[in-house]
Amino acid sequence: MPRTSAAVPRPRRITAAQVAELAGTSVATVSLVVNDKTAGRVSTANIERVRAAVDELGYVVDHTASSLARGTSNIVILIAPDLSNPFYGRVISGIKDELGSEFQLLLSITGEGRNPSAADVHRLIALRPAGILVEAPDDAFLRDLPAGAPLVLLDAPGRETQAVTVNFDLAHGINALLDHLAERGHTRIGYLDSRTRTETFELRRILVETGAAARGMEYVSRPEAASLIDPDAAAEAFLEHWPAWRESGVTALVCATDSHAYGVLKAARDLGVRVPEDLAVTGFDNLPASAIVSPALTTVELPGEALGRGAVRALQAQRLSPEPVTAPLLGATLIVRGSTA
Template sequence: MARAAGVSQAAVSLVLGDKWPGRVAPATAERVRAAARDLGYRPNLAARNLRLGRTRTALLAVPVLNSDFFAGVHAGAARVAARHGFGVVLYPVPADAGSAPDPFASARAALDGVIASSMAPDAVAALRGGELPLVMLDSDPAAHGAAVVNLDVGDGVRQVARHLLALGHRDVLHLGADVDSWTFRVRAGALAEALRDGSVTHRRVTAPLRVDAARDAVADVLGLPAAERPTAVLCDSDVLAAGVLKTARRLGLRVPEDLSVTGFDDLSLATAVEPELTTLRLPAEDVGAHGMRALLALLDGEQPPPVTLPVELVSRGSTATAPARRGAP
């Protein structure tokens, strides 16, 4: 290539390594690039990574694979990673698996860093070996040794609460996810605070994140006489909300005339059910993109500041004015 461009091997090395500014004339650099194109040159990434001590691979650990949200997180992370010559490996870590098993013979040898979404730091301890840079998404901001990118889930719950209160609902059931994680604890606390008015009845039941589990969890309370049952159900996910809709239909309750239902996530499911769900839209791709940028900053020796992304209430057909109750003023 040096012969083809009429330059020294040192000049070729500087240009191909993108270290030529100020050391090689622009016209000379262009001759080197033209020779590389003519000769079909491709860099040996394996050799370059070995020299730099990098694999240019990030691990994205998620609780489940069958989720629109985590698919969006991966898409956002992969988009930013590709711009910087990185790849992203997606790895599921079930919430009940304890400390995740290392998917490689040695994570420290196979990865440059870990991005973990919606899980506790100790759940990914084995993946990073206590040494790899770590970015936590939708997780406890107090996680030590990790950069954090979060959604403002507390504000999201407050948006839903204000929406229901404005519609006249004063008896609200919270169907919480039966998952011990930071994000769901924040949602429960924010809702309790938002509904602390003495005129509001606030009940809470929990269920695993499955449609059938949600359906069964609310059957008893929705089966109460009209004067005793809640007029609105606020759910921790669209999946849980779908289960509530099934129970309401089985009990002969009309949504939203007899019962308002809200979700969380704005999955594709939210517009597949009838009526379509009022829910919170989470910017999943932005979460992944910010997470990858934070990891790149850590790899460059920087400490990225915490990021909190806003969420948006999307009002659809599953919520309406609270029904009048017999004996109410």
């Protein structure tokens, strides 16, 4: 939206001065009352007068002026690489829940798995946020991020030393998944990666690779097998790589997300590859549709709401004390359905 000189006049807003006049107090007293800082500083009589005046006039503290005076706003920023993955909807719900109505959530999305540019980040810092949450950051981004607000990383395994981080217990979920595949007799495993190069996907791949080896299964490496988090893109990737996987004897394909797996299911159906008879398919997330696709999808459930809530709690802990907080890992649970059994 191009910037324009607003042609529409804004209605006059009620100010603390008007409240003070009606209540017969000073502006300072109004501020103390509306901010609940009256303890031992404002008489009961004045508290009541101010409250009455606030109600009568419908006064609301101007966030802009308040933020300028206090040096910080009530805005919490969530920086996420994408929104096409429905998984983020859950994370956002969790964040909103825990944030309450005191703070506002501002969304910064850049799409296609990219992180915001340095200029974008500067614009965000200029809002004087009360906190910044970053989902799946990359290296360059963390290097450029100017200190300016409490920071919490979400789903960024390996970054625990750089900032407070809230993570899933991926190892637990992936071990359960590989145990399940080994039990089912699979010996060669393929992996369809996400093209967004973030730590969480890096770790998922590595855990599958090392876990497969530990169970005597062969991990058939195919680094080019990757797509955006989108069923259509994943279907295309599968069509391209399936011949090589089949050639290598792959009978189980682990996908980086449920959205990837959806595309694989569709492409497999189009090719006449039977799931799970010819190929077992699994995902991560456990999106609502995973119980309904056909065959239903075996997946490692990642509790997105808990991630959002945990991040806000970590932010709050950081505001209270600057010492780094270690958040417990959030459970990742294997859900077995028809796509592997």
